[in-house]
Amino acid sequence: MSRRNESIINVPLPASPGQREARVAPSVSNPSTSNPALHRLYNPAALQTKSPAYSQFSSKELEVTYVIEIGARWTRYGLANSYYPREIVSSFYPHPKDQKLCHVLDHTLSETDHSILLNAFLTKYCTMRLSNAAMDKRIVIVEGLFVHEKARKRLAKCFFERQSVKASAIVYAPAPLMHIVPFGTDTAIVVDIGYNYVAVTPVWDNVIFFSACTYNLFGSKHLLERIRDHYKTKGLIRTFDGTIRPFNDEDMKRFDEWNTAEDLLSRFFFVTRSDRAKSYQKATTDGDEEITYCPDVESYFYTEKLIVPGSLREFTAELLFDGVDYSDVYSIPELIYKAVALSPVDIRRSLLSNIIVTGGAACLRGIHGRIDVELKYLIMTGNGGLSMKLMENVGFLKVPGGEQIERYSAWLGGCLCGGIIETRPRYYSLKHWEEGVPLPDWTTQIDNYRIPVCPDKVVTENVTKQLVGLRVV
Amino acid sequence: MAALLQTNRVKYECSCGLPFPLDELYFCRQCVKLKCVECTQQFVDNIICQGCFETATAGENRERVGRCPSCYMCPICSTVLMSRSINNKFRLQCTYCRFNTLDAGIEDQVDNDKWKFPSSPNAEFFQNIRSKMLEYAEFDKFEHERNPDKRRRSTLFLSDKYGLNSLYNQRKKSGYADRPEPMKVEYTKMDNVEELSLDEIMAPVENPLDIHNFSEQLQSLSSTKDRWLPEALPVLPRRTVRCGESENSLVKAEYNPLSITFRMRYLAFTYVPDIRMYRPPVITILTQSYVLIYVSNYSNGHVTARVTAVDVDDDSFVSSALNKEVVVPLPPPNTIQDIEDQLQLEGNIPSQVDISKPFYENIIFKRRHQAALTIPVHAKKIVDRNFLKLRMEVEYDNLAPAIPDKSMSRTSIDRNYSSSFLSRSSSMADTTIPPTPTPSDTTLNTSGSADKPKISLSHPITIVIDIGRTIDDNLYDCDMDGKVPSLPTRIPAEDVFA
Numbered sequence: 001m002s003r004r005n006e007s008i009i010n011v012p013l014p015a016s017p018g019q020r021e022a023r024v025a026p027s028v029s030n031p032s033t034s035n036p037a038l039h040r041l042y043n044p045a046a047l048q049t050k051s052p053a054y055s056q057f058s059s060k061e062l063e064v065t066y067v068i069e070i071g072a073r074w075t076r077y078g079l080a081n082s083y084y085p086r087e088i089v090s091s092f093y094p095h096p097k098d099q100k101l102c103h104v105l106d107h108t109l110s111e112t113d114h115s116i117l118l119n120a121f122l123t124k125y126c127t128m129r130l131s132n133a134a135m136d137k138r139i140v141i142v143e144g145l146f147v148h149e150k151a152r153k154r155l156a157k158c159f160f161e162r163q164s165v166k167a168s169a170i171v172y173a174p175a176p177l178m179h180i181v182p183f184g185t186d187t188a189i190v191v192d193i194g195y196n197y198v199a200v201t202p203v204w205d206n207v208i209f210f211s212a213c214t215y216n217l218f219g220s221k222h223l224l225e226r227i228r229d230h231y232k233t234k235g236l237i238r239t240f241d242g243t244i245r246p247f248n249d250e251d252m253k254r255f256d257e258w259n260t261a262e263d264l265l266s267r268f269f270f271v272t273r274s275d276r277a278k279s280y281q282k283a284t285t286d287g288d289e290e291i292t293y294c295p296d297v298e299s300y301f302y303t304e305k306l307i308v309p310g311s312l313r314e315f316t317a318e319l320l321f322d323g324v325d326y327s328d329v330y331s332i333p334e335l336i337y338k339a340v341a342l343s344p345v346d347i348r349r350s351l352l353s354n355i356i357v358t359g360g361a362a363c364l365r366g367i368h369g370r371i372d373v374e375l376k377y378l379i380m381t382g383n384g385g386l387s388m389k390l391m392e393n394v395g396f397l398k399v400p401g402g403e404q405i406e407r408y409s410a411w412l413g414g415c416l417c418g419g420i421i422e423t424r425p426r427y428y429s430l431k432h433w434e435e436g437v438p439l440p441d442w443t444t445q446i447d448n449y450r451i452p453v454c455p456d457k458v459v460t461e462n463v464t465k466q467l468v469g470l471r472v473v
Numbered sequence: 474m475a476a477l478l479q480t481n482r483v484k485y486e487c488s489c490g491l492p493f494p495l496d497e498l499y500f501c502r503q504c505v506k507l508k509c510v511e512c513t514q515q516f517v518d519n520i521i522c523q524g525c526f527e528t529a530t531a532g533e534n535r536e537r538v539g540r541c542p543s544c545y546m547c548p549i550c551s552t553v554l555m556s557r558s559i560n561n562k563f564r565l566q567c568t569y570c571r572f573n574t575l576d577a578g579i580e581d582q583v584d585n586d587k588w589k590f591p592s593s594p595n596a597e598f599f600q601n602i603r604s605k606m607l608e609y610a611e612f613d614k615f616e617h618e619r620n621p622d623k624r625r626r627s628t629l630f631l632s633d634k635y636g637l638n639s640l641y642n643q644r645k646k647s648g649y650a651d652r653p654e655p656m657k658v659e660y661t662k663m664d665n666v667e668e669l670s671l672d673e674i675m676a677p678v679e680n681p682l683d684i685h686n687f688s689e690q691l692q693s694l695s696s697t698k699d700r701w702l703p704e705a706l707p708v709l710p711r712r713t714v715r716c717g718e719s720e721n722s723l724v725k726a727e728y729n730p731l732s733i734t735f736r737m738r739y740l741a742f743t744y745v746p747d748i749r750m751y752r753p754p755v756i757t758i759l760t761q762s763y764v765l766i767y768v769s770n771y772s773n774g775h776v777t778a779r780v781t782a783v784d785v786d787d788d789s790f791v792s793s794a795l796n797k798e799v800v801v802p803l804p805p806p807n808t809i810q811d812i813e814d815q816l817q818l819e820g821n822i823p824s825q826v827d828i829s830k831p832f833y834e835n836i837i838f839k840r841r842h843q844a845a846l847t848i849p850v851h852a853k854k855i856v857d858r859n860f861l862k863l864r865m866e867v868e869y870d871n872l873a874p875a876i877p878d879k880s881m882s883r884t885s886i887d888r889n890y891s892s893s894f895l896s897r898s899s900s901m902a903d904t905t906i907p908p909t910p911t912p913s914d915t916t917l918n919t920s921g922s923a924d925k926p927k928i929s930l931s932h933p934i935t936i937v938i939d940i941g942r943t944i945d946d947n948l949y950d951c952d953m954d955g956k957v958p959s960l961p962t963r964i965p966a967e968d969v970f971a
Contacts, residue, residue, distance in 0.1 A: 065535055074691075082538040083593045084694045086707070096491045096511060116491065119511055130539050131531070131710035132517040163514040163717075184602055263687040268678060273668045295677045314674065353662075369668035396663040401594025408694070416603050 066126060066134040066167075067418060069142035069175070069411040070104055070155075073195035073220070074360070076411040077125050079133055080140065080418060085408050086130060093121045107150040114151075118158040127164050134159065138169040138427060140418030142178050142410050145210070152439055160433045169429040171418050172440055176201035176208050178413030179358050182405055183397045189339060189351045191332060191371075193359035194219045198320065200335040204347045212342035214335045218319050220265075220361050226316050227261040230309075238298055238305040254302060268297050268308050270365040271317045274373050280315050281326060317364055321374065333374035341384040348386065353395040362406040368396050483748050485741070486935040487512060495748075498741035499723040501716040505930055507741055512717045518726065519711040524553040526730045529708060540705035543586060547572050548693040548701040556585050565703060577702050590702055593695065745867060745934065746770050746778045746803060751845070753941035756791065756852045756859050763847045764861055764940055770803035770842040775870040777802050782848055783862040783935070790860050791850040791940065799835045799846055806842040852943040859943055863936040868929045 068077040070091055078085035092101040095117050102109065104121050126134050139159065143152070159167045180188040180203055190201045196219045202209045235247030235255075247255075255261070272280075282289045293310035300306075323331040330338065336355065340348050357368060376391045378384075399405055405412055428440055484492035488506035499508040520529045524544030529537065545554045547567040554565040554572075562581035565588070566573040574588075575581070582588060593599070678684070695702050714724040725737040751765040770776045778801045782793035838845035852859055 079535065079538050081535070083596060083599055086539065088691045088694075096493075116511060123510065123515060127515050127517065128710065128712070129707070131520050131534055131708065132515075133535065133539070135517075164516065181602065181606075182599065184598065259687070266687045266690060267681070267684045270669060270674070272674060273671075276674070292675075294674050297678045297681055299681050365673075366669040368663060368666050372666045373668055396666055398661055398663050399595045400598050400661045403593065403595055405595075407691075412599075416599060417606055 065137045066130065066139040067142065067411060067414045068125075068139065069178075069408075069414060071144075071195065072103075074407070075104065075125070076408045077130070078411070078415070079130065080415050082415070083412065085411050087125070088407065089125065093117060096120050105147060105151040105155065107148040107154075111154065114154050115158060118154060119162055122158055122162065122165050132164065134165050134167045136166065136168050138171060139167045140171045140173055140414045142173045142175050142414035144175050145208075145213075149439075149441075152441075156428070156433065156439055160430050167430070169427040171427045173414045173418055174208060175410040176203060176213075177206060178410040178417065179356060180354075181413030181416050182409050183354075183356055183399060185354055185397065187347070187350050188354040188356045188397060189336060191336060191355065191357045191359075191362075193320065193332070193357065193361040195221050195360075198332055198335060198359075200332075200339040202339050202343045202347075202351050204343075204351065209343055212339050214330070214339045214342070216330045216332075216335055218329055220359070222319055223265060223269075223316055223361065224261040226319060227264060227312065228255070230312055231255060231261075231306075236307045237301065238307055240304060244307070251301075260301065260306070264299065264306075264308055265316070266360075266363065268299070269313050269316055271321070271367045271370045272314045273366075274321075274370060274377075277315070277318055277321060280311075280318070317361070317367070320361070321370060331374070333371055333378055336371070336375055337378045337382060337384055337386065340390075341386055348390060349393050352390055353393045355394070355396045356409075357396065358406045358409045360407055363404055372396070478749070480749070482750055482753075482939040484937050484939075485745070486937070488932070492937060495742050495745065496740075498745075499714060499716075500739050500741045500744040501719060501721055501723060502739060503719040503721050504716060506718075506932070507745065507930075507934065508716055508723060513723060514715045514717055514720075516713045516715065517710040518713045519728065519730065520708050521711055521730045522706060522708050524706050528730055534708060537708075538705075540707050542705065544706035545588065545703040546706045548577075548703055549689075551692070553706060554703055572701065574703065743772055744869075745772075745930075746776055746801075746865070748863070748865070748936055748938070750938055750940065754850075756850065756941060756943050757945075758852050758855065758943065761794065761849050761851055764850050764938070765837075766846050766848065766938070768801050768803065768844050768846060769806075771806060772869070773805050775802070775804050777868040777870070779866040779868075780846065781864050782850075783864050785860075785862050788854040789856050789858060790862055791852050793861065794849040794851065795835065801836060801839075801844045801846065803842050803844060810841070850940070855943040855945055857942045859940050861938045861940050863938070864933045865936060866929065866933045 065079055065081075066077070067080050067085075069075065073091055074088050075091045076085040076088050078087070091104050093104055094100065095102050095113065097113065097116065102117055104118065106114065106117075109117065126132065141155070156170060159165055159170060176190050176192070176199070179190045179192065180186065186206045187204045190199075190203060192199045192201070196217075198216050198219055200214045202212045231247055232252060235251070236244050237247060237251060238244050276291070279289050279291045283291045294314050296310050297308040297313065298305040299308060321331045321333070322329065323334055340351055343351060355371070357371065361367070372394055375394055379386050379391045379394075380388055428437070480494045480496055483494065485495050485498060485507065486492055487498060487509035488504070489509060489512040491509055491511055493509045497509065499513060500506075501508050517531070520531065520534045521527070522529075522541035522544055524541060527541065527543070545565055546552070547554055547570060549572050550567060550570045552567055552569045554567055557564050557566045557573075559581060562583055563585040564574050564581045577590075579588075579590065693701065693704060695704065711726050711730070712724070713722060713726075715722050722737050723739045724735060726732070726735050747767075747769045749767045749769070751767060754762045754764050756762050768778055768780070770778075779798050780801060781798045782795040784790075784792055835846050835848065836844050837847055848861065848863075850861060
């Protein structure tokens with residue numbers, strides 16, 4: 001297998017036995033444990049294996065209890081020995097100072113304000129709701145790959161220094177990896193339709209292929225904005241006596257206050273067929289074609305009824321499927337195509353046969369069929385280098401019982417992985433925090449990486465300087 | 474009740490700077506400061522089920538996933554389900570929304586204690602995944618402890634000339650653990666992945682109420698479209714609250730879960746006068762309005778509150794014409810006397826304020842522990858929310874220890890005194906107070922006795938009141954001369970307690 005495109009992320013999961021030895025750096029024949037840099041090379045966790053802190057923990061203290069995943073819109077939290085999160089709550093919490101809604105991981109706030117916000121959030125959802133489940137226990141934080149450094153530090157500070165919550169250790173679990181765990185596979189291509197953007201991440205043998213990750217800038221937030229804009233400009237309400245009137249400012253205020261857009265999106269909207277989508281595009285741009293929309297729905301709104309037009313129900317989700325030809329943003333099938341094209345040739349078949357669609361918008365009816373059709377079309381007609389034979393391999397995964405776990409699959413993965421009692425120090429403990437050890441992250445592997453050199457090599461001073469520049473010594 | 478009384482409109486600034494209503498604040502007697510939920514430490518004392526009052530330890534709570542094993546919650550309205558006996562069998566029913574277990578497709582049971590609801594359809598599948606992860610973790614631990622750093626990677630190829638190859642391989646393998654097999658958990662691929670048919674797209678939604686709304690979908694994750702399943706009732710923690718600075722206990726409940734009394738309860742409203750707005754006034758820009766606020770003393774001692782208005786350079790804060798400090802002396806409450814007055818005088822209770830005296834310029838009503846003040850204000854701009862900022866200094870005369878609980882013995886009160894107030898540093902020596910409470914004083918007491926020492930809060934309290942929106946002067950319904958209707962100088966008692 002070619003290792004050109006592979007970027008190894010710090011994986012908290014133990015590797016499958018067959019591939020374990022392949023990950024060891026082959027260039028060093030006899031590593032010396034006296035060189036700490038080389039020692040860390042053989043310890044991807046970048047933490048000392050036999051630190052005094054580790055030996056102090058009893059087996060009870062190492063038991064994980066609290067699992068939390070703070071997303072861009074929703075936070076899931078719960079105990080590790082259950083299969084459902086205790087609650088899915090909004091990640092926007094009113095700041096105790098001025099009651100303004102702020103995102104819990106908003107790093108643009110000042111340190112003081114952010115710590116006040118995090119304290120209030122964790123006091124409510126850790127201390128009060130779960131009877132302080134994190135106290136003196138190890139916790140699992142399922143996080144995305146690009147959470148800001150400041151936000152991570154402040155969250156860790158809150159867990160380690162706040163007396164009411166004081167955790168003993170934190171295990172950081174990357175979300176793309178945790179998404180695939182509940183599906184019982186170690187290889188998949190994860191399509192996460194998030195709030196701010198859609199991320200397609202290939203994972204092979206529990207290794208995230210970061211260089212093949214693809215993103216676009218349209219997420220669920222933009223679907224909701226489209227719904228909201230429609231009602232702001234063309235919204236209609238049926239009154240109690242049967243007449244229809246337009247939306248006014250008070251209605252809009254209620255609409256926003258009650259998160260009506262999210263409610264409508266989850267209940268009445270769906271992803272339409274690709275042929276109807278093309279007809280709709282022609283009808284709206286050229287005006288040549290006529291199209292029959294699906295029937296309207298009337299949903300209760302305060303004391304009246306909100307009219308949800310059929311065109312809005314059917315074609316709002318087209319934002320995720322518009323494509324480069326129609327807008328400047330890649331559609332979901334194009335992102336998958338691109339991600340697979342960037343992946344090594346040997347694993348493309350297994351990636352395409354295990355597609356996992358997660359996120360809130362993954363619950364829309366018809367999304368899997370639409371992705372399937374458009375992806376196969378792209379493979380058939382695209383010039384990205386994918387063989388047409390791969391069309392037969394396109395397949396989607398689901399859990400056997402048929403439950404919809406898309407809204408919390410990453411949390412569930414963190415629960416299944418992080419909830420086991422393990423003694424391998426893949427965690428960041430309170431002792432490490434007190435000593436000032438940097439939080440473990442995939443970037444630390446880059447920072448701490450040194451090109452291995454045979455210890456008995458004699459070099460001149462000039463060469464030494466060059467090697468220092470190249471981060472060898 | 475707090476929502477009805479709108480206590481969130483008046484916010485007190487805690488010692489940490491955050492604003493909270495008075496009913497959400499605590500008072501630390503050692504620091505002599507207000508404390509809020511942010512500057513206190515919350516510890517879980519006890520874990521109690523709100524349905525059956527059964528207590529649990531932390532370990533038991535974790536095993537039960539933070540839920541009661543015998544109480545259940547309605548999936549629709551989240552109230553506790555009650556058990557009902559019908560024909561010698563039991564059924565769980567919600568008294569609020571009429572949901573019952575028959576609606577969930579669960580038959581009536583003979584045994585009320587052991588309800589069996591269908592667990593997650595994927596429970597076995599996830600358990601297999603978890604056990605496989607455990608195998609990997611144990612193998613990983615074993616591999617790590619073998620210290621692979623020193624493991625030599627030999628590329629030596631031994632030909633089996635002397636029959637030693639098999640022995641060598643056996644010796645090599647003896648150091649290895651049995652590697653767990655790769656994950657063979659059956660992951661399921663979706664069958665018949667197709668787009669929606671035209672019939673499905675054009676099908677009308679007959680009853681939108683049949684589809685769970687978004688909050689219901691998030692709330693009951695185990696329920697499906699066709700089936701609402703009751704959930705086990707989450708347990709609640711009973712917390713101990715401690716001051717973040719001095720680590721004194723501020724709130725500590727009794728161990729008995731059925732008890733509503735507290736062993737310790739130092740709440741701010743028993744120390745700090747309660748300020749409440751009578752009604753949101755009509756605020757305009759051109760005309761002066763009056764904000765009527767009530768200052769009430771619920772502590773056990775005589776309190777002198779000195780209230781001043783603060784001007785803030787912000788358009789959302791009104792400017793006040795109150796340039797001087799208003800001194801409001803307030804004795805402690807006397808509930809028995811209040812009831813007697815109601816019965817004897819039939820509600821015609823006179824105010825104790827003599828308006829002619831200049832001292833009472835801004836106090837328009839006073840009766841025992843309550844006084845009403847008027848503060849003239851002026852809006853700066855037309856905004857949705859106007860705020861009034863006040864500063865209040867509080868002096869206590871002869872303040873008794875806080876909790877008038879009968880369960881507290883005299884010795885414990887004295888012990889509290891000796892440990893907290895009297896043992897403070899010399900800088901606060903003038904704030905020592907005698908331990909015995911004096912009888913409540915119903916007559917007006919303008920100042921405490923000169924020989925009795927007074928205690929005051931360590932810093933003045935800042936209070937911000939949300940007084941409502943500005944009304945455009947053009948739209949305001951003034952009288953014919955364009956003047957704001959004058960405020961009555963005396964308010965009858967029945968209006969006060971309406």
